[in-house]
């Protein structure tokens with residue numbers, strides 16, 4: 277049977293425990309026929325590729341097995357929950373509780389307990405029978421049932437209510453945080469004004485095809501990438517670059533999806549679909565970032581595997597040993613308190629949320645980070661290797677001199693431009709622009725581009741070689757880039773090309789060096805040219821005349837020399853440095869607004885093409901880590917305190933629940949702080 281690839285995207289409504297999220301992702305990895313399962317806890321979105329319908333059913337079954345209470349919805353169908361309807365048991369439980377207190381009637385309290393604890397007890401029960409013993413529902417059920425056995429009805433109900441309200445608050449806080457983060461990312465336009473033969477109609481974005489003509493009204497978001505055919509506007513591209521200065525575009529220029537046409541009306545010929553547009557790619561990339569876990573997330577998953585059973589063991593010891601030795605039943609109660617406070621929920625919920633908030637906040641500034649692990653590593657960078665052309669320099673050459681030898685300048689340029697006609701290198705573009713005449717593609721055959729050196733092609737039946745190989749008796753002057761031309765193996769002169777250092781590069785390099793980072797420049801260009809740029813930027817460690825594979829070797833050597841725990845980043849423009857981007861701990865690419873190769877190969881994409889964004893990215897990394905440490909200290913500190921108090925019999929169940937719920941809320945709110953400027 278032929279294998280199909282079915283893309284499945286679901287929202288797992290009601291997924292509040294990060295612990296189950298990790299479990300579900302693990303479990304799906306084991307299902308045959310499932311590829312790339314990614315469960316983003318923060319957005320509660322699950323995506324995977326299945327080979328057939330039966331596999332999807334199997335996935336559904338396995339999710340239900342781990343988290344029975346989770347509702348599996350297609351992404352489109354996800355709905356807003358009705359809080360009153362879903363919590364009627366708790367509301368009536370609260371009512372009965374106060375009635376019971378006033379009348380002093382234990383039967384009412386028992387009913388109140390069952391109502392208030394309905395959901396928790398049900399979850400605990402169904403999880404228990406499916407072998408998922410140690411979760412917070414179970415802890416709460418044991419603790420409150422224990423209190424009932426000890427005759428503390430009031431306390432049992434109060435704790436259940438407290439816990440229920442706490443869960444609800446936590447649910448609201450997490451949903452709101454999720455909303456905040458996804459709101460940052462959700463820039464998709466649903467409906468598009470299509471210009472058809474019979475006028476303008478609004479149709480769903482998924483039905484728009486490449487080549488369609490669409491209209492974008494002033495202040496609307498541009499739905500798809502395309503070329504402006506009529507009109508002009510100031511584009512606010514802040515969703516893509518974080519840069520709020522508008523960019524003016526007019527007919528003939530490219531309009532990128534996700535940006536907003538602030539003032540003008542635009543007619544655009546569409547060049548992408550809703551799946552391949554720039555903004556779709558950015559959103560997809562950030563959504564998927566959840567699959568690359570930070571060490572803290574991996575730690576917490578591993579940690580809870582041993583932690584919860586250990587705590588239950590200790591609690592059992594505390595309950596049984598003193599009771600048997602001294603016949604003192606009050607230790608059972610202390611054990612229950614200990615159990616409740618030991619729940620690691622605060623960390624399980626807030627850690628992934630913090631990372632995702634960090635990634636979301638960075639994306640708002642035009643810094644796309646492909647995983648929490650990369651955001652984490654940015655903080656540990658001690659060496660940054662920069663590519664020169666297009667990274668530290670503008671990558672836009674201008675031809676400043678043509679020096680032909682034995683043929684006219686026009687002939688020289690004709691051969692050069694035709695040889696470069698199929699190259700995407702910035703040098704090629706500048707030569708073609710200088711030639712300024714139409715390229716006759718039918719005259720070009722046998723094109724070969726040799727990365728780091730130049731091009732070779734047959735033009736008009738003659739072999740043209742253009743590149744950085746100087747003839748023996750010529751010595752390049754100054755710090756400019758030279759391209760030498762050979763016709764049928766004979767030297768025919770050279771071109772002088774000049775590139776400009778980016779205005780922001782110097783500040784960025786100095787700031788990075790000031791923060792203790794060793795900056796290296798790697799380039800395929802000549803020593804003279806590299807030295808000139810390096811001197812302008814204050815870079816000391818320069819390695820020039822490197823072929824692409826020599827760049828790889830240089831980065832590999834730098835990686836070897838790194839001390840334990842520190843990281844290396846490579847920053848490139850994505851043009852023939854994909855292998856180095858992949859090799860570095862953190863590969864950072866200049867996004868070049870829509871350059872696919874760069875977005876594909878890198879771990880971090882800087883949409884602004886500005887080296888200063890590296891400093892910003894590190895700030896987000898630091899901020900996220902700081903919040904993380906605060907959360908861990910807060911959660912562990914308060915829990916430890918209550919644990920100790922409980923062992924001395926000084927903390928009641930209500931305090932334990934209050935502390936647990938309170939800490940979770942505090943850590944969630946603290947994580948959201950990352951989004952605030």
Ligand code: ADP
Pocket residue numbers: 663664665666696699701703704725726727728729730731742743744757758759798799800801802824852
């Ligand atoms: P960098 O390492 O600075 O990004 P590249 O590796 O892209 O530079 O190229 C190194 C050198 O090789 C360039 O400075 C140029 O001299 C030469 N070169 C590469 N591609 C071309 C091309 N298409 N045409 C002419 N020269 C080229």
Ligand code: MG
Pocket residue numbers: 663664665666849851852853
């Ligand atoms: Mg380059």
